[in-house]
Amino acid sequence: MKESTRRDFIKKSMIAASVIPFLGLPGNIWALNNEFNPEELSVHIFSKHLQFLDWKTMGQRVVEMGFSGIDLTVRPKGHVLPENVKTDLPRAIKDIQNAGSTCQLITTSVEDVNNPLDVDVLETAASLGVQFYRPxxxxxxxxxxxxxxxxxxxxxxKALSELNQSLGIVGCYQNHSGKFVGASMWEVKQILAEAIPEYFGAQYDIRHNMVEGANSWENSLRLIHQNIKTIVVKDYKWGQENGKWQPVNVPIGEGMIDFKRYFRLLKNYGINVPVSLHMEYPLGGAEKGKSILTVDERVVFDAMKKDVNSLKKLWREA
Structure with missing residues (x-):
């Protein structure tokens, strides 16, 4: 087989592998896949780090920095409060879209289909074309x-996945280091076991997986790769703070994560899903979701632009 033909075959195979699992789903959910390109990465900034901006200004800055969109916080202390979701989420998304950006992902505190407020969040988000949510x-x-x-x-x-199916939205459970359910990918795999797989999956976080799994992270990725709907990216290294060894968050490419190896594995699995960029290293309070910063806003914007460009470059090179 000629090399050019081989490359074309691989590219088409990757596209097919990413689209096949989504056939038969409501069209609005997978609209993003109509623009699928294995050579490009769709990076969305986690709005927690832009809590000091209103919806419209946030949308404008995100476009200027080169992001594909915003992973909007719809939770207590977020950009949209759950109790105001019916009135504020439509306004927030309209402002974001009018600024030229998108809101395909939201981060929520949703947990239970028997909680009317949780249902309000999902119903409202789905009606506005939001495709994915993190509970x-x-x-x-x-x-x-x-x-x-x-x-x-x-x-x-399982119950959430059934509600998601009726609404046309997908839930994505994030693995998180520490004592939460899901610190281990085996736990995530088990809580997803009875869900409708097209409507509830994993939000894979390489940083948290490496903190918990160290060198076994590739096994964890292999375990969960068929469930991945979105991913979170951030970088870290081990260091001492106040005399204690712990993970220290750093800009993309300055820590322990081998992004080229990670991205090569994602490509091998045919995975190119929306990315939520988290920035938890010191940024004058932006890393903690503060509404008042101790640094100039431009420091935050410059860091975000650097991280998103680094991610896209690493993806292309993988």
Whole structure:
């Protein structure tokens, strides 16, 4: 086989592998895949880090920095409060779109289909064309076994997936290091086991997976890759703070994550999904979602632009 023909075959195969799982789904969910390009990365900034901006200004700055869109916080202390979702989310998305950006992802505190406020968030988001949402994290109760807790949360996720199917939106559970349910990808796999796979999957976070799994992260990615709907990116290294060893967050490319290896694996699996960029290294309070900064806004914008450009370059080179 000629090399040029081989490259074309690989590219077409990757596209097919990414689209096939989505056939038969409501058209508005997978509109993004009509523009699928394995050579480009769709990066959305986590709006937590732009809490000091209003919706319209945020949309304008995001376009200027080269992001594909915004992963909007629709949760307590977020850009849109859950109790105001019916009035404020339409206004927020309109302002973002009028600025030339998009809102395909939201981050929420949703946990239970029996909570009317959670249902309001999902119904409103779906009606506005939001494609993906991250729910809140589950926690292990002090009483009872971990196995029973996982079984309980698997039923909650199943119910959410059924609601998602009726609305045309996809839930994505993020793995998070620490004591949350889902620090291990095996836990995530188990809580997703009974969900409708097209409507509830994983938001894979390479940073948190490496903190918990160190050199076994490739096994975890292999385990969960068929469930991945969106991914989170950030970088870190181990260091001492106040005399204690712990993960220290750093700009993209300055830490321990081998992004080229990671991105090559994603490409091999045929995965090119929306990316939410998180920036948790010191940025004058922006890293913590502060509405008042201790640095000039341009410091934050410059850091964001640098990170998004680094990610796109690493993806192209992988």
């Amino acid at each position: 809140g994290w589950f926690r292990y109760p002090e009483n009872g076994t971990m196995e029973s807790a996982i079984a309980h949360y698997a039923q909650k996720v």
